[in-house]
Structure formats: C-alpha cells, structure tokens
Amino acid sequence: MRASDGATTTRASALSSTGTLGETHAPRTLAECVAAKKKVERVRAWLAKGGALCASGPSGCGKASAITCAAREFGYGVEEYAAATPTLWRERAHIENGDDGTRVEYSSKVDEFVAYCSRATKYAPLALTLTSTKTNESDGRSGGGTTSMMASRKVVLLIRDIPSSDANGRARVLEALRALAASRGGPPVAVVVTEEEERGGHRSGRSAEISAKDVRSVMEKAGAQIVDFNAATTAAITKALTRVCELEHFDMSPSDIDAIVQNSHGDVRSALGALEFWCFGKNRTGRTAPPTKRKRGEPKEAPSAVASARALLSSRDQGLGLFHALGKFLYNKRDTHDLMNIAGFETLDERLRRPPQRYDPEDVLARSGIGAETAVGFLFENFVDFVDSRSIEWVAAGERYLSDAFLLARGGVGSRGGGMASRGGWEDVGDDDDAVLDPNLVAEYTAGSVATRGVLFSSKRSAAGFLPMRGPRAAKMERAAATNSEEVRAVVAAALEGDFSVGGTTNAVATEMLPALRLIAGSSALGASLVPFLPTKWRHPGEDDAQFTARMATVPEGVAAPRPADLTKGVAHALDRGARGSHARPLTLDDLDDMEDDIEDASGSESDDAW
Amino acid sequence: MSAALWVDKHRPHELGDATTVNARTAKHLKLLIARGDCPHLFFHGPSGAGKKTLALAVLREIFGAGVEKVKLENKTWKIDQNDRGVEVELAMMSSNFHCEMNPSDCGSKDRYVVQEVIKEMARSRPIDADGIEGYKVLVLTEVDRLSREAQYGLRRTMEKYSASCRLFLIAERPSKVMDALQSRCLPIRVPGPSIEEIENLLHEVAKKEKLELPPELATRVAQASGRNMRRALLTLETCRVMNYPFKPTQAVQTTDWELYINQIGSEILAEQSPSRLLQVRGRLYELFVNCIPPEIILTNLAKALMKRVDVEVKHQICFWAAHFEVRMQRGGKPIMHLEAFVAQFMALYKSHLVAAFG
Numbered sequence: 001m002r003a004s005d006g007a008t009t010t011r012a013s014a015l016s017s018t019g020t021l022g023e024t025h026a027p028r029t030l031a032e033c034v035a036a037k038k039k040v041e042r043v044r045a046w047l048a049k050g051g052a053l054c055a056s057g058p059s060g061c062g063k064a065s066a067i068t069c070a071a072r073e074f075g076y077g078v079e080e081y082a083a084a085t086p087t088l089w090r091e092r093a094h095i096e097n098g099d100d101g102t103r104v105e106y107s108s109k110v111d112e113f114v115a116y117c118s119r120a121t122k123y124a125p126l127a128l129t130l131t132s133t134k135t136n137e138s139d140g141r142s143g144g145g146t147t148s149m150m151a152s153r154k155v156v157l158l159i160r161d162i163p164s165s166d167a168n169g170r171a172r173v174l175e176a177l178r179a180l181a182a183s184r185g186g187p188p189v190a191v192v193v194t195e196e197e198e199r200g201g202h203r204s205g206r207s208a209e210i211s212a213k214d215v216r217s218v219m220e221k222a223g224a225q226i227v228d229f230n231a232a233t234t235a236a237i238t239k240a241l242t243r244v245c246e247l248e249h250f251d252m253s254p255s256d257i258d259a260i261v262q263n264s265h266g267d268v269r270s271a272l273g274a275l276e277f278w279c280f281g282k283n284r285t286g287r288t289a290p291p292t293k294r295k296r297g298e299p300k301e302a303p304s305a306v307a308s309a310r311a312l313l314s315s316r317d318q319g320l321g322l323f324h325a326l327g328k329f330l331y332n333k334r335d336t337h338d339l340m341n342i343a344g345f346e347t348l349d350e351r352l353r354r355p356p357q358r359y360d361p362e363d364v365l366a367r368s369g370i371g372a373e374t375a376v377g378f379l380f381e382n383f384v385d386f387v388d389s390r391s392i393e394w395v396a397a398g399e400r401y402l403s404d405a406f407l408l409a410r411g412g413v414g415s416r417g418g419g420m421a422s423r424g425g426w427e428d429v430g431d432d433d434d435a436v437l438d439p440n441l442v443a444e445y446t447a448g449s450v451a452t453r454g455v456l457f458s459s460k461r462s463a464a465g466f467l468p469m470r471g472p473r474a475a476k477m478e479r480a481a482a483t484n485s486e487e488v489r490a491v492v493a494a495a496l497e498g499d500f501s502v503g504g505t506t507n508a509v510a511t512e513m514l515p516a517l518r519l520i521a522g523s524s525a526l527g528a529s530l531v532p533f534l535p536t537k538w539r540h541p542g543e544d545d546a547q548f549t550a551r552m553a554t555v556p557e558g559v560a561a562p563r564p565a566d567l568t569k570g571v572a573h574a575l576d577r578g579a580r581g582s583h584a585r586p587l588t589l590d591d592l593d594d595m596e597d598d599i600e601d602a603s604g605s606e607s608d609d610a611w
Numbered sequence: 612m613s614a615a616l617w618v619d620k621h622r623p624h625e626l627g628d629a630t631t632v633n634a635r636t637a638k639h640l641k642l643l644i645a646r647g648d649c650p651h652l653f654f655h656g657p658s659g660a661g662k663k664t665l666a667l668a669v670l671r672e673i674f675g676a677g678v679e680k681v682k683l684e685n686k687t688w689k690i691d692q693n694d695r696g697v698e699v700e701l702a703m704m705s706s707n708f709h710c711e712m713n714p715s716d717c718g719s720k721d722r723y724v725v726q727e728v729i730k731e732m733a734r735s736r737p738i739d740a741d742g743i744e745g746y747k748v749l750v751l752t753e754v755d756r757l758s759r760e761a762q763y764g765l766r767r768t769m770e771k772y773s774a775s776c777r778l779f780l781i782a783e784r785p786s787k788v789m790d791a792l793q794s795r796c797l798p799i800r801v802p803g804p805s806i807e808e809i810e811n812l813l814h815e816v817a818k819k820e821k822l823e824l825p826p827e828l829a830t831r832v833a834q835a836s837g838r839n840m841r842r843a844l845l846t847l848e849t850c851r852v853m854n855y856p857f858k859p860t861q862a863v864q865t866t867d868w869e870l871y872i873n874q875i876g877s878e879i880l881a882e883q884s885p886s887r888l889l890q891v892r893g894r895l896y897e898l899f900v901n902c903i904p905p906e907i908i909l910t911n912l913a914k915a916l917m918k919r920v921d922v923e924v925k926h927q928i929c930f931w932a933a934h935f936e937v938r939m940q941r942g943g944k945p946i947m948h949l950e951a952f953v954a955q956f957m958a959l960y961k962s963h964l965v966a967a968f969g
Contacts, residue, residue, distance in 0.1 A: 380947055384885045384892075392883050396958035399951035403935065406943035474944045477896050485902045496619050499681070501663070501704050501711050504841060505753045505783065508658045510902035515866035516845035520616075520852050527852035530616060541893075541900040577624070577667075577679040 022272040025244045027062070030069045032243070034236040034268045035062040039227055043070045046188070046225045047156070052181040053190045054219040056212045057229025060267030064160060066229075067190045071156040076188070080158040081116055083109055109163035110172055117176035120157055120186055157189040162210055170210055174218050181222035191215060191224075231266025240268055241275055250279045259307035274311060323469060325368035326378050329452050330386045330469075332459050333358050354457060361452035362445075372409040372447035376402055377472035379455050385467050387459050394458040401454020408447035473542075480539040483548075487537045488514050494533045499577065618844040621816050624679070626668045631812045632804045632840065633661050637668065640799070644672045651769065651778045653754075653793060655785040656801030659839030665801060666750055666779045673748070674708040681706045690723040699723055709748040715756035722761040725751070726768050733772040746777050754780045755787035762789050769795055803838035806830075812840060813847055822851065827859035835863045868903050869911060876915030883957035891953050895946060905945035909936055909952060916956060924963050931955045 027033045030040050046053045047070050055063040071078050107115075162173060180189055193212040220226050232240075238261050245252050252275075260278070264271035320328075334355040339345055345353065365375060380402050387395050485506060492503040492513045503509050514535070521531035536555050539548050623629040626644075629637035643649065652669070654662040670678045681704045688699045699720045703712035712728070714721040732747045751757075757765070769778060769792075780796060782788050804812070810826075810833045817824035824847075832850065836843035849864050850857065875894050878887065898908055913932035917925050935952040939945050 376947075377944070380950075384889055387885050389884050389886060392885060392888070392954065392961055393958040395885050395888060396951070396954040399947070399954045403938055403943070403948050403951040406947050407938060407941055410942040473896065474946050477899050477946070478944075480900045481902055484900060488902055495616060497615065499619075499683075499704065501713070501750075501752065502619060502622070502667075504658060504663070505756075506713070506716070506902075507904045507907065508841065511866065511868065511904070511907060512659065512839065512842050512845065514902075515868065516842075516849055518867070519849045519864050520845075523849070523853045527849075530848075530852070539900060541896045577681060 020273065021244055021248070021276045022269050025247065025272070027065050027069055027240075028072065030066070030073060032240070033062050033066050033069055034232040034240050035066045035229055036233070036236075039229055040066050040070070042225070042227045043067060044073070046190075046227070047071065047074050047076070049225075050188045051184065052219060052222075052224035053188070053227065054181070054193065054216055054224050055190060055227045055229060056193045056195050056216050058231045058266065059194045060264075060269035060271075061229045061232045062268060063192045063194075063229050064158065067156065067158060067192065074154075076154045076156045078158050079155050079187075081113075081161060083112065083161045083163065108165070108169070110165045110169040113163050114172055114176040117180045120180065120189065155187045157187055158192065159189065160192045162191075162193065162215065164210060173210060174214060177215060178218050178222045181219040181224035191219060232268050233266070234261050237261045237264060237266070237268055237271050241271060244272065244275065248279070250275070252279070255304065256307050256311075259304075259311040263308070263311040278310065320364060320368035322368060322370060322374075322378070325364050325370060326375075326382070326469065328359050328364050329361065329379060329455050330382055330459070330467075332386070332456055357456055361456060362449055365448045365452060372405065372444050372451065374472075375448055376406045376409055376451045377474060378469075379451055380406075380474075381470050381472045382467075383455055383459060398455055398458035401458065402451055405447045405451035405454065408443045408450060476544070477541060480541060480543070480548075483537070483539050484535070485510060487535045491517065491533050491535050495531050502577075616845070617816055617820070617848045618841050621819065621844070622664050623668060624671060626665075626672050629661075629665070629668065631815055632808050633665060633801060636665065636799060636801065640665065640669050641672060643797075644669065649673060649748075649777055651773075651780070651796040653780045653782070653785075653788070653796035653798045654801055655782045655788075655798065657803045657839070658783060659836075659841035659843075660801045660803045661840060662781050662801045663752065665799070666781060669779070670709055670748060670750075674706075678706045678708045688724055688727050690727060697723055703728075709750060711750035711752065713752045714761065715753045715758075719758060721757055722764045725757070725761050726764045729765075729768040729772050729776055729778075733775040736775045746775050748777045748779055750779045750781065752781045753783075754792075755782040755784045757788075759789070762792055766791050766795065804840060806833045806838065809833040809836055809838065809840060809843045813843060816844065816847065820851075823856060825857055825859040828857050828861055828863075831863050835865065868898060868901065871898065872908060872911045873915045876912060876919070879916065879953060879957060880919060880960070883961040888950065888954055888957065892946070892950055895949055895953075899946065905939055905949055906936060909939070909949055912949075912953075920960065921963065921967075924959060927959050928956060931959075 030044070033040055043053070043055070043066050053067070055067065057063050068078055162177075163169070165173065177191060180191075193215045195212040216226060216228075238257060241252075241257050241260065242254075244250075245257070256278075257275075260271055260274045264274065334357050336355050339355055342356070365372075370378075380399075383398055383402070384395055387398070488510050489503070489506065492509045493499060495513075495517055496503055503513050517531045518534065520527040521534055522528075537552060543551075623637075626637040626641045649669070652666070654666055656662050683702065683704055685700060685702050688701070690697045690699065697720060699717050701712055701714065701717050701724055703710050705711070710728070710732070712724070714724045714728075717724055729749060732749060736745065736747065751765075754762075765778075766789075778796070780788070780792070785793060785798070810829045813829045813832060814824055814826075817829075828850070832843055832846050836846060846863060850861055853864075854861055871894070875891055878894075879891060881887075895908065899905065909932060913928055917928050920928070931952055935948040935955075938948040938951075
C-alpha cells in the first residue's frame, strides 16, 4: 500500500479539501506523464542542453506536465509567467485624476509580456527570483554576490499565457518570443501553446490572434527546440485514470474507465474532470481496486451503453475536424443492407437509386463549423479523385451542383464582408420562429446543403482505398494572377513609354499586348529594342509566397519593369503624348545612327514623309 | 530614341486624323465639340475598336495640345468612413484639363474612388483666359467592371457636379453598365472595324513605315485579328521583326495562350475521364495565373471544341457554355464554373460517342 507514503496521503485527501483531481494528481515524475515517451525524451534533452523550447499540441495532452516533471527531475524550479491583472481603462482614468500617491501607470498586457520576456533574457538570474532576493538586497550585499548566489538556484521559465491583441501587439509579442528563443545564456525557457482544432470558416475572423502555428514557426526560425505533442493515447489516459482511482479509492470498473477514456478525445484534463464528476459524493470503497490486468489478446470488455452515455454527458464538446467532416462526404459511406425494407426503393429509376446515407450532411456541416464556401472549395478540389474513373457523367453532375452551391454561398457572404460563415450562424437557423431570418444566412445554409448532398448523390466511390486530400488552390492561383497582372500592366506601360492607360483594358493587355510583346522581343535585335522589359516578376502556378520572394531576390535591380508606384516616387513621371506617334518630330541624325543597324531602308529624307 | 510600337505611334491624335477607321463617328464628334459644350460621353464597343483613341482625340479637340502633356501619378485616396479610414491607391494619368484612370483596378473599393475623384476635380476648375470657369474631363476605363455600388455612386456624383466635370466612360459591354448611367450619357458605339477597314489600315501603316506589304499577307493578318485593330497592328509588327521583306505566305503568329487552349481542347476530345479532368484543371490554373480572363478561356475553349464535333453536340456545347458563362458573371470562383463546363462536355461527348459507335 502506498498510503503510508507521505505525499500520497496528502493527495488522497484532496477531494475533500480543494483542487480538482487534475490538479492534485498532476504527474510528479516523467514516468507518470501521459505524453509519449519519445516526446518526453526530447523535453529532457532540451533541459539538459538549455535554451528555448516550444511545446505545442492539443489541449490536455500533458505538455506543461512533461516540462514540470522534467524540471523537477533535473532539480530546477519552475517559474510560470503569470499575467498581471490588467489595469482597467476606466479605473485608470478615475485614478489618474486623484492624488499623486494613487496614480497608476497604465500598461497593457502586451507591454507587460514584452517587458517580462526582455527581463528574462537580460538580467535573468536577478529578476526572476526578485521576491526571494529582496531580503538579501536589503542586507546591503553587493550585486555580484547576489547574482552568484541566485544563479545556483536553477529555474525553468514557463510561458503558457500569451496575450492576444491587435495586429500591432501581435507583432510585438511575436518579436519578444523570437528574441527569447534566440537568446543564449538565460535560464531555459519553455513556451507552451495549445493547438486549436482546424476549423474551416473560423480563422478569418480573428486573424490578429496569435495561433500556435505562428508561435511555433517564429520560435523555430530563431533556433528554439520544437516538440509537437500528440493527443494523449487511450492507453496513457487509462493508465492515468487507473492510477488516480487507486489513490483516491474510487470503485470503478475498467469498462467504466474505458467509457470515460473513449469520450475524452485524448484530453487527460477532461477525462479527470469526468472521473471526478462521476465519482463525486460516492462512497469510497476504502480499498484499492484490484488491478485487473487484461491478458494479452483477451478482448476488451466493451463499456455498457449506460456508461457511455454517462461519459458523454461529462465529456468535452467535440466538434468535427475539417478533414474528418470532408472525409465523411467524400468517402460517402452508405448502408447497403436491408434495402428491401425501404418502401418504394425498387420503383425508383435505377440510375437515381442510392442506398440511405449514414450521416445527415447538414448535421456534419454544422458540427464541423465549416462555412459553405470553404466546404465547396474543398469538395471541389478533392471530389473528382473520389469518383469512379468510368463515370464521368456523375462528375459532371457533381460539378454542376458545386457550381450552383458556390453561387449561393457567394450570394450569402458577399454582402456581409466575407468569411462570416460562423458556426453561430448555423446554429441560429430555426432557433427562433419569430425572428426574421437573414436571407444571407439561408443562402449559406442552402449552399452547404446543395454542395454536400450533390457530392453525396453523384460520387460513385471508386475502389481506391485511402486518398490524400488537397487544400483548395483557387485562392492561391487568384493571388498569383493578381501579382502577375500588375506585372503585365507595368511591362506594357513601359513599352508604351510609361503610358499605362493607352494599352487597353487589363484583359486586352494580358491577351493581346503581352503575347505580341513577347514575340516581338524574342524574334530579333530590332524587336528587342522595341520592348524595354519582359515580365520578370512572374509567379508560376503552384509557387507559394516564400518561394516567389526567394526567387525575386535573385532578380537583379533594373531588369523588372517599373510599376506605376515606382515611377511616381519622388518625381512624377511626365510624358507628352503629342511628341510621339505619326505626327511626331522627324528623327534626328543621332536617332538614325542608332537605328541604321537594324533598319536598312531608313534614311533622313524618307522619315519626313511620316510626319 | 523614340521607338514606339506601331499601335501607339500610328494612333490618330486628332479627330481629323481618324480617316481610315471610325471616320464618320469622328466627324460627328467634331461637330458636337464645335458647338461649344460637350455632354457626358459613353464609348462602348469591342476591344481594339478605337474607343480610347476616340476619347483622347475628343479631349484634344476640346482642350488643344496641352491635354497631351500628361503625368502619371499613383494617387492615394484617404476616405473617412464612419469609424475607420479607408486608403485606396490608384494609378492615374492626368493633365491640366483631364484625368484618366481605371477605378476597377482597386476592386471592391472602387466606389470610394469614383466619388472622391469627382469631388476633388470639381474643387479645382480650370479658368480660361476670359475668366470663365470651364470643366474638367474624367476618363474612366473599364466601366463595365465597376461594382454595382460604384456605378450607383457615379450616378449621384455625376448629377451633382455636372457643371464642373464631364465624364467619358469607356466600356466593352454596355449591358454591364447600369441603365441609369447610360441614360445620363451620350452613347457612342464604336463597332469593331470590318476586315476591309483593317486591311486598309495595315496598308496605310505600312506606307508610313516605308514597307512593302503584300496584299495577301495584309488579308491574312486582318482575318487573324478578329476585327481588332490593336491585334492587327501588333501582329503586323511581329511579322515585320520576324521576317522582312514580307513574304505573302509568311506565317501569321497566333498568341501562345490560344494555342494552349486549342491543345486543351484536343486533350478533352481524346479522353473523357476524371483523371483527364484533373489534368485539364491544372492547365486551366496555368492560364489563370497567366492573367487570361476566364470568360475568354471559356469562349475560346467552346469554339475549339465546336470545330471538331457533330452538329447535335454543338447545340449542347453552346447551351452549357452560355449557362456557365452566366454563372461566372454572377460570382464565385471562375475555375469551378469552367471545370463544370469541361466535365459537362466530357459527359455529353462520351454519351454521344457511345450512342453513335456503341
């Protein structure tokens, strides 16, 4: 019995006092951690080396615990960054008018975070243990002495709370993190970020918020260690729950624990919460449940329906990931048995007959929170792969549906500023009978329906197994085309002596002027002299921003056509349209010298006629 | 060295110069200006018909040679909108008497530009020697690509400032310009020149450039141009730099993207399957990135396909091409509608083949 152990007795009484199970039974050694062994090893390796670490992963997978445990193992203390209570603006305004004594300097959360980071890198040993050094300093000891003494107490810096702000604050926070990751010599720093589930239409609305991805890439570039945690495995959570049950003397059958684990979605925190909720107020058995070890190969006892339902009640509300939801549409699983029992199934036209689908497409869309536009984009990109190679007519039908759906989706979101297809919107539909429905919302809803049902109807699954999914490329192509069309205009304008407006419309410039310019420039020396520039800042399809910028960096100065913006920097670009053209001044002898090489027939007297 | 392209060099600068093409229209415009004032004008017609040239010639007729001294500016407009300021950047050419711009270049922010620019122009009216306040002219190109909001905005400001500002609107398709705007202007239709007119033009340019142009070549260049003067002149110049003296049998270059679309057409006809469709999608993206407008891709592709199929299928190609072109106009990602057209054609063609040959 481990009850004799001092630490365990204090933990056993936890429920009756304060703190949740998750807090009182946080793992104390690395062996107890739910994170995968490999990841834990990488955390240890980092701590042995020092420097910065960026741990990312879904919530409740044991990121912070792994770091804390590793720190304990190495004998480090953990200093967690605690965001100060922010000064309320109204409060500050009130106090500012008061006496000098009560004046409060305003500092935003971003300010404080940035200050904390720079303190951490600059005067690491002193500032971090400020509270404990206070007495020493008042003793009048020399600063050097304090530093050496404090350095002996080793500290790991843990940053879990990254402030969110507007775009400006965001840049400052990221810069602070970069500096933190790049600095050497300070205490080891661990930044823990939680990866949000990827959800289609959600990100656009909160672009200023710092995502785990941003932090991760910034810190990786600055040379920090990166550890990506995965969601905790079922086995690891089961182990953790069993451990807690033992310590707390809960009477839980393994199948009940399984039920909780299955509904925890790899989140230990939520699993422990569920366990606590379940066992709250129940009689303790007083004895430790006998560890019923399953033998290898022995089938698992499935959790009862009641237990599963109960576990679901206390589990985290889990949406569907983007790819998960799309998979449901694209793989298009249908119930093929008991078709005879469906009334009228046999009387349908054979071509239109479909077995009942397993999922309600609207429900899947609503749960995944993908906006209709995103859904259509993804389905369009991937749908063709999933259709049998012989049934092109169904591909055509599916694409017709998608084209319809996209029109509806665009009509829906266009006037609302785009990207407003929020999950809230989906849930609002039909909630309130009295309220007038926003017609845009209906269009959004319909678009989702048409797209998903259209794809489900027309995709005759090919026999192929797993197929990789692609993200929609259309937006990327549009951006590339926009960059290129700017370049086209610049090139044509340069060919027309800086006159950007006589080349025709943008369409004409791309379809008529540019191909001709290419041909003219490519054919002979005379042609090359007529066309000053050819497109150089040209984006290829499939090239991303980084590759493009990298390639552009190698293009020498002066080769690319100047953009209208460049022309007008400083001095406005002026030209006289009257000075050229068929009624321009006759060519001077100097001009002719230049041209003689190319034009054999040209002579001074003849060019007068051109006037 | 003034080595302008012919298409620019031989542009008529005055209404009187326009003798080969659009001569009648130019004459009428000249009479109109001679009466002293000028209404808002709306030039519409296909690409390369001479809309912009006529508009600039009218300007010269009104204001004289001074209007040709233009400078290029990249103007930044700051617009206060309720709570936040909007900044729009747009390149424009301007002289003391007019300015020209393409407001559709700034996408959905075009409505701010059209209103602000007219207001600004109205503030600085030119005064002539007699101290009479004149008007400035605003030349707007690609009006058919303006958003609805911008067109509404234009309508309001047009009336309010009509004393100090005249508008020359230029558009390819009048049907995309709202009626209210059209009715406030004098519409001037600039039709695409006939093949003969283009031939005459080519001979005229060749004469000015001291070149021997065989009539056969002129005919072929004119026919290849699709009644588009800009294209005809560019093609002729291409022929010139490629090979001179001209040969009557000389190759007339078509553009690279047209060849590419023809190739896509043959690929579609060769095989109709989902994997081929994906391949075509890649090619369509390639065209997009090279700035070929989707409507033009659709039209050309439909034409390329129609050349090589039976009559029954032709009707259906027309139907679906029209169907998806309307879709494209109404919104959404053009690739989706284009590919739907290709898929639809593949399905049609395959079932036709199966029916015909079993």
